[in-house]
Amino acid sequence: MTDTQWPIYEVFHQSARGEPHVHVGSVHAPDGDMAVLMAKEQFARRQACVNLWVVPMEAIVSTPYEDADMFEHGTDKSYREAFGYETTKRAKAVGDTADI
Amino acid sequence: MPTETPLVEMKLDSETRPAVIDLLYRMADDGLIIGHRNSEWTGIGPIMEEDIAFSSVAQDKMGHALAFYNLLHEMGEPDPDQIVFCRSAAQYRCCSLVVLENFTPDAPALGPDLSNNPTRDRLVAHGDWALSLVRQFFFSEADAVRMAALAESSYAPIANIARKIRGEIKYHTMHGRGMMKHMGAASDDTRGRIQMEIDRLWPHALGIFEPTKYDKVLAAAAVTPVEEELCRRWRGDVEPLLESAGFSIPLNAKPCHGGRSGKHPPEMVSLLADLQKVARLDPGAKW
Numbered sequence: 001m002t003d004t005q006w007p008i009y010e011v012f013h014q015s016a017r018g019e020p021h022v023h024v025g026s027v028h029a030p031d032g033d034m035a036v037l038m039a040k041e042q043f044a045r046r047q048a049c050v051n052l053w054v055v056p057m058e059a060i061v062s063t064p065y066e067d068a069d070m071f072e073h074g075t076d077k078s079y080r081e082a083f084g085y086e087t088t089k090r091a092k093a094v095g096d097t098a099d100i
Numbered sequence: 101m102p103t104e105t106p107l108v109e110m111k112l113d114s115e116t117r118p119a120v121i122d123l124l125y126r127m128a129d130d131g132l133i134i135g136h137r138n139s140e141w142t143g144i145g146p147i148m149e150e151d152i153a154f155s156s157v158a159q160d161k162m163g164h165a166l167a168f169y170n171l172l173h174e175m176g177e178p179d180p181d182q183i184v185f186c187r188s189a190a191q192y193r194c195c196s197l198v199v200l201e202n203f204t205p206d207a208p209a210l211g212p213d214l215s216n217n218p219t220r221d222r223l224v225a226h227g228d229w230a231l232s233l234v235r236q237f238f239f240s241e242a243d244a245v246r247m248a249a250l251a252e253s254s255y256a257p258i259a260n261i262a263r264k265i266r267g268e269i270k271y272h273t274m275h276g277r278g279m280m281k282h283m284g285a286a287s288d289d290t291r292g293r294i295q296m297e298i299d300r301l302w303p304h305a306l307g308i309f310e311p312t313k314y315d316k317v318l319a320a321a322a323v324t325p326v327e328e329e330l331c332r333r334w335r336g337d338v339e340p341l342l343e344s345a346g347f348s349i350p351l352n353a354k355p356c357h358g359g360r361s362g363k364h365p366p367e368m369v370s371l372l373a374d375l376q377k378v379a380r381l382d383p384g385a386k387w
Contacts, residue, residue, distance in 0.1 A: 006147075027149050030282055037275050038149035041156045 009035035010060065011043050012053040021053050032056070112255070116321045119314035120255060121175060122193065123324060124168045126360055127246070129194035130308075131165030132184060134158075134239055136375055140202055141232060144224050153275060157236065160268045167261045174257075185379035189369050190362040197235060197304035199359070199368045204228045219374060233283070234297040237276035238305040238338065243269045245333045246324075254322035277341060284345030291346065298342065299350050305338075306331065306355035 006028040012021035024043045029035035035054040044052060063070075082088050112120060138158035145151030169180035177183065207226035247269055250262035283294045309331035319326045339349050358364065379385075 028147065029149065034278050034282065037271075037278055038153055040271065041153040042149060045156060 006030050008057040009039070009054040010057050011035075011039040012055070013043055013047075013049055014051040014053075015048050017050055021051070026057065027054070029054075115317055116323065117175075119317040119321075120258070120323060121172065121177065122312060122314050123318060124172050124175075124258070125193040126195075126312075128165045128168035128172065128183075129192050130198050130239075131161045131168065133192070133194045133371065134198040134235070135161035135165060136371065137198060137200075137202060138232065138236060140219055140223055141227070141229075144220065144227070146229055154232075154236070157240075157272050157275065160265075160272065164261075164265050164268075167265065171257050171261065181379075185376050186383070189364055189372055192362065192364065192368065192372075193360055194364070195304070195308045195310060195359040196356045196365050197239060197301065197308055199365050199371060200231070200235065200301075200304065201367050201371075202227050202229075202232045204231065228297075230283075230293040230297045231301070233276075233279055234294060234301055236272070237280055238301060239308070240269065240272035240276045241338050241341075242305070242308045242330070242334050244273050245330055245337065249325050249330060249333075253324060258323065280341065280345045280347075284347060295347055298347055302350040303353045303356040306353060307357050307359065309334065310355065310357040310360045312360050 007030075008026050009029055009032065010026050011024050013024045014021045027035055027038040027042055029038050032054055036052055039052050039054055040049075043049075135158045138154060138161070141151065142155040142158070143151065145154050166180055169183055172183065173179050178186070202223055203226055207222070207228070244266075247262040247266050250258050251266060253259040253262065280294070283290055309327040311327045315326040315328075318324050324330075342349060
């Protein structure tokens, strides 16, 4: 069956200036302008928002899940993980990471 | 940031006061009724995303209506529930554009056996989305023009509400303009349907700006410009938008008046029967 749906746009939401844009989902829309209008009501009506990005899904280049093994560490590299840093600990203490 | 003036009753002279009350009823009733009509599409609108966006716009309009009803209540009118649920059609002051059903005139009437939600069942089978879309486009543009003017109103409680809701109305116009642009670039069938509704609704859209006996008083007190002036601004916005989308402007249309003095199209009666159904079952019930 042919797909008669509009193209998919991935939606990124920013809760305050300077904060990162966080991926929140996707919408179908005929073009980018309409995707922004649709995304506003799907994803910005229940939480604070100052800015939205929409990106055509087809523009996204991703790694295949079959290749997920390339992210695994073949040998012990715990020495370069960031858990030892004071900043990380402080951030965790104030709950910074809990919301991410 | 504009400074916030509390919504307290400001001094209005005996001539301006009834004029302001009439203006508030007109705006509140328009918002309530178009919100009601648009919400009839909730759950059955075309494309899930648009269904949600359109319903959200309907909710916004209900909210704007409530803000104006609350202000009326502070000015000594009945509370919003009473205003909405206990008035007859002739007591409403909305324009005909918002009252029209979401159907083309040739759609079959309600079947006798559609007992649960007859309006919805009929809408699923015969609803005319083009009508609802063009209506929303016309109304949002009028809303934008009106609120831009009222943001400068001499009557601070109205100016405060206007400033607060302009952001939402900005979205409504972006939505309407985006839709009209796309419809204009779509198939012959789509463009034909939209043009048909533009032609059919145009007299009703002009009727948004039906002059009232209060126009002069309101303008003299700098509460709001006269309706004729707002209509001129609306046409200045809407006509180039339609033309650039490839649509034509109806010529020699006669504005459809009457709503501002309580004379509505016949469907206002069935609309209120729907809207007031529960309230009429048990007047004064608390829930």
